[in-house]
Amino acid sequence: MITNAILIMLGYFMGLIATLAPIWTVWPSGFIDGITYFFTGLMKFNFIFPIDTVMHGLNFLAGFAALFFSAKLLIMLINWLRGAGEIKI
Amino acid sequence: MLNYANYNRSFFIIIFCVCGLCYFQSSALADNFVSELEKTCAQTCADNNQVCKSISTADDNTVNNNYCTLGDSSDTCGEAQGDCNTMINDEGFNGCTYSAAPGAERCSKYPERQAKWTYCNCEKNSDFSILEVQPIDGQVDYMTATDSAPYINSYQPFENYIFHDDNNHLAGSWTKIDAVLFKAMTALAGDTHVGVFLKMALGNDNYSANCDGNFGTDWAWLPVNEVTVPADGVYHDEAAFIDPNADQCAYYNETYFCTICGIGFYTYPAEGVTWVSLGAADYPKFQLDTAGERVSDYSLWFLLAGTKNAAPVSACNCASSSNIVFQGICEGFCYLFYPTDYGLTTFQTNYTNLKAAFPFNTYYQLTDAISAASTITDDTSNTIGIPMVRKVAGHAQYFMQPVISSSSLPNAIGGSAANIVRNSLSTLIWLLTGGIAILLFIKF
Numbered sequence: 457m458i459t460n461a462i463l464i465m466l467g468y469f470m471g472l473i474a475t476l477a478p479i480w481t482v483w484p485s486g487f488i489d490g491i492t493y494f495f496t497g498l499m500k501f502n503f504i505f506p507i508d509t510v511m512h513g514l515n516f517l518a519g520f521a522a523l524f525f526s527a528k529l530l531i532m533l534i535n536w537l538r539g540a541g542e543i544k545i
Numbered sequence: 546m547l548n549y550a551n552y553n554r555s556f557f558i559i560i561f562c563v564c565g566l567c568y569f570q571s572s573a574l575a576d577n578f579v580s581e582l583e584k585t586c587a588q589t590c591a592d593n594n595q596v597c598k599s600i601s602t603a604d605d606n607t608v609n610n611n612y613c614t615l616g617d618s619s620d621t622c623g624e625a626q627g628d629c630n631t632m633i634n635d636e637g638f639n640g641c642t643y644s645a646a647p648g649a650e651r652c653s654k655y656p657e658r659q660a661k662w663t664y665c666n667c668e669k670n671s672d673f674s675i676l677e678v679q680p681i682d683g684q685v686d687y688m689t690a691t692d693s694a695p696y697i698n699s700y701q702p703f704e705n706y707i708f709h710d711d712n713n714h715l716a717g718s719w720t721k722i723d724a725v726l727f728k729a730m731t732a733l734a735g736d737t738h739v740g741v742f743l744k745m746a747l748g749n750d751n752y753s754a755n756c757d758g759n760f761g762t763d764w765a766w767l768p769v770n771e772v773t774v775p776a777d778g779v780y781h782d783e784a785a786f787i788d789p790n791a792d793q794c795a796y797y798n799e800t801y802f803c804t805i806c807g808i809g810f811y812t813y814p815a816e817g818v819t820w821v822s823l824g825a826a827d828y829p830k831f832q833l834d835t836a837g838e839r840v841s842d843y844s845l846w847f848l849l850a851g852t853k854n855a856a857p858v859s860a861c862n863c864a865s866s867s868n869i870v871f872q873g874i875c876e877g878f879c880y881l882f883y884p885t886d887y888g889l890t891t892f893q894t895n896y897t898n899l900k901a902a903f904p905f906n907t908y909y910q911l912t913d914a915i916s917a918a919s920t921i922t923d924d925t926s927n928t929i930g931i932p933m934v935r936k937v938a939g940h941a942q943y944f945m946q947p948v949i950s951s952s953s954l955p956n957a958i959g960g961s962a963a964n965i966v967r968n969s970l971s972t973l974i975w976l977l978t979g980g981i982a983i984l985l986f987i988k989f
């Protein structure tokens with residue numbers, strides 16, 4: 457029940473954000489397909505080098521960078537709002 | 546000012562290292578080249594105290610993929626249903642013949658009426674673990690969980706699935722196990738999940754299984770005597786054949802259907818039933834009411850293939866506990882903390898929608914594309930070849946000469962050392978990844 461309530465509340469909150477967020481796509485579909493094909497081709501060398509680990513590492517780095525810079529931006533924004541800092545570009 | 550002495554020394558060291566690397570690489574390549582030519586599959590496997598087997602992965606049933614296993618190479622058709630159907634090529638085993646004629650049943654083994662199956666919707670190439678097998682009333686727990694899996698190893702003309710058993714628990718015999726790790730693989734591009742089936746002996750009512758990397762536990766009881774195919778499943782309607790006179794028939798809406806072994810699959814819709822058109826509330830259900838009725842593995846495959854995209858089923862089950870205190874705690878814990886399917890589905894759906902919304906899709910589209918690529922072709926069976934020419938029947942023939950394959954490194958340094966090398970490389974990659982993350986943190 458407790459886990460359920462948390463999951464459902466989080467789910468509805470994410471659903472609300474997803475509903476409000478615009479349906480834009482930065483990457484053209486051809487670019488995404490190209491990335492998939494490229495890495496699929498690259499994975500053929502997995503038998504001689506752990507390409508799958510490289511993929512996981514890339515995913516980890518991308519996730520880390522996204523979270524890290526998002527957090528920095530958020531903190532910068534909060535500091536600017538309370539007058540304790542400035543937004544540098 | 547440029548120091549020419551240091552420059553020359555550095556240049557020399559670089560040239561030396563490059564030449565040395567080329568020498569060792571070429572030596573290793575030549576050794577592997579020779580060993581690849583000289584060793585047969587049997588010899589290669591014998592080096593690791595294993596035996597060579599072949600598996601059919603092509604539409605035309607030709608054996609084109611050899612692999613080593615600790616299992617018994619003398620498996621014959623009928624002893625192991627899965628072997629029979631995995632190794633389609635007649636050269637792969639003795640005593641197994643196929644016929645396309647309706648009603649010809651060769652090589653089929655029929656599970657007992659009350660045998661129990663479980664199903665796991667594993668991500669492709671994910672590890673599949675049987676975490677626990679709990680005895681009931683002191684009975685010994687036996688299960689078989691490999692080649693008897695009907696969906697993976699049954700013959701499918703256009704879909705070839707490989708069920709790789711890391712622990713070499715082979716099919717056929719009922720094996721007592723505590724825990725076992727499998728790897729679900731598939732050769733079907735674009736298919737992201739593989740159905741993994743386990744067959745339990747009678748007397749086993751409680752066990753748990755898990756697909757690593759999947760969303761929650763994703764398993765369900767699928768007893769033979771009542772099998773329901775969810776409406777959102779993927780139906781394979783080419784695998785059934787109706788023959789009311791055959792004794793391996795299952796029962797569906799007063800209509801018998803049967804299946805046959807091997808290449809003689811017949812289309813069920815030819816008998817007037819179109820499975821894919823069934824509505825959400827009209828699940829096809831099979832009921833075996835009469836003692837002695839049996840359903841063949843192929844029937845099960847036919848049925849259970851539809852559960853490939855089934856929704857997760859709750860696995861919190863405390864009913865089998867004989868300790869009332871433990872059962873109370875268990876049920877209380879389940880009530881408080883175990884999420885329902887609705888909670889999981891709600892979270893999962895909204896999370897998926899959030900990932901697809903801007904600006905989150907900017908990140909997730911890239912990572913999903915990379916993940917999709919890694920799951921589509923996460924295999925280690927490729928070969929690098931060089932173009933060569935040879936004289937055949939008076940004319941020149943160009944062909945690709947294999948130079949490095951997945952067996953080259955194990956042949957050169959042994960299977961265990963090759964695994965150590967690969968694991969070490971993976972560790973180095975993760976160390977490098979961690980270093981880059983730390984640098985990002987420090988520099989920015």
